[in-house]
Structure formats: structure tokens, C-alpha cells
Amino acid sequence: MILTYGDSKRGLVRKANEDAISMKVDHLFLLADGMGGYDGGQVASSLAVESGGRYFSSLPPEKAFSEEGLKEAFCAANRAILAEKRDSPALQSMGTTMVGAAISGDHLYWAHVGDSRLYRYDGGELTQVTTDHSFVMELVSEGKLTKEEMRRHPRKNEITRAVGIDENMKVDTGSMTLSDGTLILICSDGVSGMVEDDELCRLISENPRKTGEDLKALDRSIMEKVYEAGARDNASLLLIQFWN
Template sequence: MNNFVGLSKIGLVRQRNEDRFFIDGPICAVTDGMGGYSGGEIASTYAVDEIKEYLASLQTVGQQDLCDAIIHANERIANRVAHEERLAGMGTTAVVTAINGNQLYWASVGDSRLYVYRDGLLRQITTDHSMVQELLAAGEITKDEMLNHPQRNLLTRAVGVDNTLEVDSGVESILPGDRILLCTDGLCGYVSDDVIASALQSTDDDMKVIESLMESVYDVGAGDNVTIVVGTI
């Protein structure tokens, strides 16, 4: 399999980039911080550092290990917030994946996403923990309306906010040629799944996919920081 590649860029209306990502062989993670002052930046950085360190200590990594790594990061961030009042309210999304053979394990909190692209079809694997996702599930808005909804940035679940945390997770069977994409809502909150699929369809070069998607985001104003990780099986 090809190595994963990633890129993170600051949006046009942001003063700092609160997104983070890491790629460590078959393990990838993307985080998107939230919170005033430097809180979001601290939370997202803390999360990737703690998740990476936790998983690096294991011989093999499975679905439960990814959940445990996010829960570990949650405890560390919540503990820091408890000792530094200025960081109250900070938190972060997290989507983490690990590949073992023909299995893709994943775990997620927040609205950063995991997609799998196969034979021209893009599938969103994770479910957003957001207000607009709940409105979509209730049939009150359409998927297209999620992109412009005034509450699209409101999360219903995030890492580091509470002492207890529910983590979504799963496993996907993958095939040679599958493309894996992780991103923050700086991408999927501003461009449609059709645009993402088109970029993946247009080239086998994973970095060119990322560059094309970055252009699409900036064409619509880059209202948030954007982080994208892509790999081909």
C-alpha cells in the first residue's frame, strides 16, 4: 500500500490553525480544536500527541485500542482544563484509523470525518456528532443544507470537554485500490461529497487529490482551517 500523505492549511478568516494530524505508518489521526484563546490549538495538539504515544506502545492496534487512545487523550485534556481555568471550554474532534491486513479500524468523536472511496463511489464512514447531523437525522434538513446551516459548527460531542466520553468506532473491509480520506470540517463543511469524489476520481496521486480539494475550499472562501489525509490501499 502507498504511504498516507496529509496537509493542513489555515483558513482565510482564521488567525491560527487549530487543526492537527499525524501519520505513523498504517495509523493516522486528524483533530480539530475548539475553544477560546489558544485552547483549541492546545486541545488538538494534546490529542494527536497523546493518541500517537498511546498507540505507539502497542504491538498491534485494533478497534478497541483506537477507542482507548481517544479516551486516554480525553482524560489528559480534561485534567489539564481542571488545572488551568483559562482553558475552560476547550476540546477537539478526533478521527483515528489503523490498517491491519485487509481491515480498516476507526474511531471518531466530533465532526471530522472518515471516507472510503471505491470504484467511483464515496462512502462516509463516520457520523458527525453535531447539531446539523441531528437535524438531518430528524429529517428537518437535507445533506446539502448542512453546508450552509447557521448551526453547522456546533458539536454535540468532543474530546476533552467531559470526564466521560462515548467514542464511535468500527471496522471496514478494504480492497487493493481503495482510497482512504480523513478530514476536518474545513473540507466537508464547505464542499460537497460530489466534489470530494470528483477529486479522487481525477487522479491516482494522493497529494494531487489533496491539492485539488484545497483549491476547492479556497474557491468558496475557506471559512475554516482545513486538514486532509489521503492514502491508497
């Protein structure tokens, strides 16, 4: 059994919500965090989840539910944004992060570009599965910055990879087997940048996750922490709860 819940909110600083989430295609979950100004960010993130979802649904299931199928869907999103930029000079600076997960049985396939994240919660532990494509994460990988320092760095919002920028976009992919009770959290940096991983883990562990209403309550708990911390960016998340 899979329970799901998605939410996307405008923060306290931005004039518009430039995030987009989609659960329109069965067992496909997409989240994008747009960039490129008031109009560009909204266009890019919406195009990404819509075109990516449409391409994914056009594939035969045995092809779609695979790392390669998700990667192709991301590439379709990339082409759609690049095409829109060619037709709309005012949107030249737009692009977006993108995270996707597709579930078949007890197997999850994921794909990722940018600094939005996919986490896995199991047995009381929260693990970040994706690696941020960001300037500060490169410094962390090189041992020049700690994860605590990363959160306060003046260039923490600079991403090194995005959808809609390069025709030869690189997409990270992976897969995992889901256990009874596994929770998947997909979120924009408006969530992960406002709430520490330890706090996210605590909120998940303290909330029951047996019903859709439980997931809605967990979402409220997380969003409350985002706004208490200042909600400096738009905040979006997808919750996917797996039970055998």
C-alpha cells in the same frame, strides 16, 4: 502497499490553525479539529493527537490494531485534555474533534468523536463512513432537515460530542476490509464544509493515485477548491491509498 499524504492549512478567516494531524506512529492516522479560542483549540488538538498516538504505540500490536485499542487511545487523549484544563483555568472551554484510523494488513479500524469525517472511495463512489456528532446531523436523522439545508444552517458548526469535555466520553468505532484501490479520506469540516461530497468524488476519480506525488497533487486539487469556496475554517486532511 499503502501510500499516504497529510496536509493542514490555515483558512482565510481564522488567525491560527487549530487543527492537528499525525502520522508519527506506523499505520496510525489521527486528525483533530480544536475548539476553545485562539490558544485552547491549538492546545486541545495537539494534545489529542500526541497523547492518543503515544498511548496507541504503548499497546501490544494485537491490542492496538482493534476497535477497542483505538477507543482506549481516544480515552487517553480525553484524559490528557481534561488534566490540562484542570491545570490551566484559561483553557476551560477547549476541546476537539478527533478521527483515527489504524491499518493492519488489509483491515482498517476507525474511531471518531465530533464532526470531522472519514470517507471511503471505491469503484467511483465516495461514502461517508462516520456520522457527524452535530446539532444539524441530529435534525437530518430526525427528518427535519435535508443534507443540503444542513450546509447552510446557522448552527451547522455546533457539535454534540467532543474530546476533552466529558469524563464519560462516547467514542464511535468500526472496521472495514480494504480492497485493491481503496482510498480513505480523513478530513476536518474545513474541507467537507467547503467542498461538496460530489465534488470530492470527482476530484478523486480524476486524479491518479499510484504514487506519493499523485496524492500530493490530489491534495492540491482539494485545497484549491476549499480556498475557492472561501476557506472559512482551517482545512486538514489525510489521504490513505491502499493497493494490493
